[in-house]
Amino acid sequence: MTGRPGFGMRPAENGSPAPDPAAGEPLAPLPPDARVDLARERSDAQADEVLDALDADLVGLAPVKTRIREIAALLLVDRVRARFGIDSGRPNLHMCFTGSPGTGKTTVAVRLAELLHRLGYVRKGHLVSVTRDDLVGQYVGHTAPKTKEVLKRAMGGVLFIDEAYYLYRAENERDYGQEAIEILLQVMENQRDDLVVVLAGYKDRMDSFFASNPGMSSRIAHHIDFPDYEPDELEAIGRLMMRDEGYTLAPETEPVFRAYLDRRRARPRFANARSVRNAIERARLRHASRLVAESGEVDRAALTTLLPDDFLASRVFS
Ligand SMILES: Nc1ncnc2c1ncn2[C@@H]1O[C@H](COP(=O)(O)OP(=O)(O)OP(=O)(O)O)[C@@H](O)[C@H]1O
Ligand SMILES: [Mg+2]
CATH class of the missing domain: 3.40.50.300 (P-loop containing nucleotide triphosphate hydrolases)
Incomplete structure (x- = not known):
């Protein structure tokens, strides 16, 4: 199976297990x-x-x-x-x-x-x-x-x-x-x-x-x-994916992420939740490159927080 959370078999309860x-x-x-x-x-x-x-x-x-x-x-x-x-x-x-x-x-x-x-x-x-x-x-x-x-x-x-x-x-x-x-x-x-x-x-x-x-x-x-997802749903999907992967949006990134989704939705080959996933993957790449380029000390917050630039560098804003 997928190994996703929530999919493990429940441990057997006390007594004889129910027939399967x-x-x-x-x-x-x-x-x-x-x-x-x-x-x-x-x-x-x-x-x-x-x-x-x-x-x-x-x-x-x-x-x-x-x-x-x-x-x-x-x-x-x-x-x-x-x-x-x-x-x-x-x-x-x-x-x-x-x-x-x-x-x-x-x-x-x-x-x-x-x-x-x-x-x-x-x-x-x-x-x-x-x-x-x-x-x-x-x-x-x-x-x-x-x-x-x-x-x-x-x-x-x-x-x-x-x-x-x-x-x-x-x-x-x-x-x-x-x-x-x-x-x-x-x-x-x-x-x-x-x-x-x-x-x-x-x-x-x-x-x-x-x-x-x-x-x-x-x-x-x-x-x-x-059905196709509404903008609010796409945003919620993005938040869920980021939460699962241990990222958060800085407060100033919130409107940028929303603007990103609105623009991406209007572009060709938009693929609903898959496009959201891809956007987050690319933001992760930029985030990592940014941290490495800055080459200073990082703390937990820096490692988990996506900044506006991590999205603004996308082609949808050009
Ligand atoms: N409602 C949702 N909430 C959270 N994540 C979602 C939701 N729908 C899709 N996803 C995520 O989006 C990605 C694409 O979903 P999925 O592959 O199931 O789409 P699909 O309809 O099969 O697409 P295709 O027709 O292109 O094969 C997956 O990573 C999935 O986990
Ligand atoms: Mg599919």
Whole structure:
């Protein structure tokens, strides 16, 4: 997994640990008149840690977080139903994440994979992220083995297909991408028990992909849209990233950072939170160079405080 804070397994509590359905241990069946404490079930599944980390680590994205919580509730209730012998049938959890670059799609998919694992939906909970080139070969006969190899790696987790619409080329009906789509469709239908497929990309292109591929569209149960971040959200994301990396803004840097974000947002190839991360990386470089150039003594404050010049040297101000 990612090794991010908030993702460690909770240490075992006193007494015998709860059965781990994700590890294939069956949950004990219940008599018809049993009563189940759902809060207890939730804490046994350790799903709240992932949900709480999602809330704490990611700014905004309220509709995304709500949908993920709904899915978690469904899987939890299904687990309890199963213990009463009520067969719900496995819900379809193939999804489509639409949004501009840097809106958090990959980050949410990683956490989703972990959550599905903890709730016993998939065996391993890893994420395999691919694009067209990982699935589609250049020559006849190369595509099926490539796609099957990727599917094999992804089994037990989440297969994340970035810019999935490149699999389909409307202008070329003999494109090998079609072969990959056919294989994916089969596995999405028949091996739903151990694999979740997430298609990601821009909303408009995904819509036309689905229009030309109704089979794919009908197998996607959840369409989740990741909106562009508002200026206040970008600022909050920046603060979160700096806090995680042990930096703060000097009071006089605050308006400069905000002005930086406003200008960057208006420029080409703006990529939401990813651009914020890149801006902070560059500010760190300038900060370090500045300290080394000054070559005097440094204290803790100097090592952690970003000054206006660390941002003002950026091209967006020229
Ligand atoms: N809401 C958020 N709060 C805090 N950090 C975020 C948020 N959204 C994204 N990030 C951070 O921004 C970076 C880019 O996010 P991510 O890679 O998930 O975007 P993406 O939508 O997958 O982009 P792309 O479409 O370009 O692949 C990551 O470092 C991630 O941690
Ligand atoms: Mg991504």
